[in-house]
Amino acid sequence: MKTRTGEAQHLEADYLTRLRQQLANLPEEEINEIILNVQQHIEEALSELDDEPVTLAHMAQVIETLGPPDSYSESISVTQISEAVPAPPPSPFSIGTFFNEALEMYRQNFLVLVLGALISHALMIVSLLILAGPIFGGYMFMCIKACRKPDHKAELGDLFAGFKQFWPLLGLFFLTTVCELIGMALLIIPGLLLFTIWFYCFELMVDRKLGVFESMRQSKAMVMENGFGLHFVLTCLILAMDFGASFVPYVGEALSLFMTPLTCMICVSAYLHICDRSPENLAPLSASD
Amino acid sequence: MTAKYLAVHNSLFQHIRSEFLSNDKWLTQVKKGLLELCLLNILAREQAHGYELVKRLTAIPGLVVTVGTIYPLLNRLKREGLLKSVIEESTNGPPRIIYHLTPQGRKRVKQINQTWNQINEHVKDLMIEHKG
Known part of the structure; x- marks a missing residue:
């Protein structure tokens, strides 16, 4: 496992926290599997880099390839089109x-x-x-x-x-x-x-x-x-x-x-x-x- | 240090979000449908872990919208009984999740490949007619 600078660690932890929040409505087991896959993804992508410790710029580069946390939940809703029922209109902010x-x-x-x-x-x-x-x-x-x-x-x-x-x-x-x-x-x-x-x-x-x-x-x-x-x-x-x-x-x-x-x-x-x-x-x- | 981190963080998320949102909706839907087909076909050949799948799928030009579309897809296919996963411990990092097709998954690959080939043939014909 590659060592990271404090800033890189902070960015990684923040990304995983945001992702977990974004997936909150999924069952715990599924959230854990996605998080584990993403952690593995980050590790594998970092292992392809030559430098150590991993800097903020390196981590940002890897996280950019992962996409924003909200794309995970958007993809869940889009891939479930076949089984989805039409979403109810959003209730008013009142x-x-x-x-x-x-x-x-x-x-x-x-x-x-x-x-x-x-x-x-x-x-x-x-x-x-x-x-x-x-x-x-x-x-x-x-x-x-x-x-x-x-x-x-x-x-x-x-x-x-x-x-x-x-x-x-x-x-x-x-x-x-x-x-x-x-x-x-x-x-x-x-x-x-x-x-x-x-x-x-x-x-x-x-x-x-x-x-x-x-x-x-x-x-x-x-x-x-x-x-x-x-x-x-x-x-x-x-x-x-x-x-x-x-x-x-x-x-x-x-x-x-x-x-x-x-x-x-x-x-x-x-x-x-x-x-x-x-x-x-x-x-x-x-x-x- | 914190200020620098936050500056990078904010600009990064803004950039990714604008990239993502700028995609045409129709194209996004098509890509996501095709993603399932490609993913199942890769796994029909051999088992693979998440990162391997991501690398192979992102290597297909224009197919993947973001990596964030792939990991939830794996979960959904697993929930539908088309995939199974096993966790492989790693000595130098987090454990890996290896995915493989179930017999039901293999059946599904055959079906969707057949459907895709049929549709593709007819669509191609339509396009030729249109050109003519």
Whole structure:
């Protein structure tokens, strides 16, 4: 196996991560086989080069021959033409669509989502919010993965996936929460604006494995490009549902356990509308991270 | 270092994406259909691993749109029971997946070769008529 420079390793790992994300709706076994083939492909192509260690330019050359990650899923859909049924028209990017999709997912995974919310709430309280970021990230990851799977089944084990990004999620949680709380203290509106522009930061971090600031930056870009007004209304509705539920006397805490899965699913539905159905809407990665 | 990596990365993906999208849709569909025919015919001769298949298929001018079309195709053909794969461990890299045709796959190669020959003959005739 040829040694690689750090940059080359980084590019290879990033390509494989993007590819895995692109293939997420395939069965795990098929994803692994494609990834293994691609890793073997990279290795064989690199072995034909004379230089060692493999530089960024060499790796870029090999990856260029592999094609963009989205070509893998496009080829799956095109090669399945004979067995395919006509695709339904894309649902509109609207609050009603997100609520409907979230309710449908909630109905299909009621037990897992509520149990996940119960475990999340318990861990957050017991750990004095130290685990809030990773647990919330894990919950988002569980919802995203379930939405992308053909059978839409959520897996409780995914709740702990956020621990793989423990420090970034911890940082993101405290940074955004502190800023949002300060914003709320300044007569609410600044807080709502911050909630709105960081609407997708947890989803982006767990799904695209971005850093703290890159997640915040990309989230802002996605919100601005896809309608700030719509996101602002969505944020207000979600906050009203979350906080409204917890303020109901006597049963508030219990009620919020049932409300959290729904609000998370609404956020994930909006996120997937942008990312999976029109990936060109994602802002390019910046060199600032 | 990160900035350099990201600059290369972004320009690379932009370039690949624009290359890919600029292809004519009809041509892409035709190529992808033919890709299956070629892939099955290669495997009808001998078993091969992914990279070998990619090299042979990309050597056919104008056939392959991107390498990304080949690996998912192998998976689909496997799912349809036309191919089988075995994993061969390697001492100097990731394991290799070797593909070979199943009896059902061999039957399918015969069928699609026959169909292709028939269609090709008639299409050629049409083209000659058109020229005349």
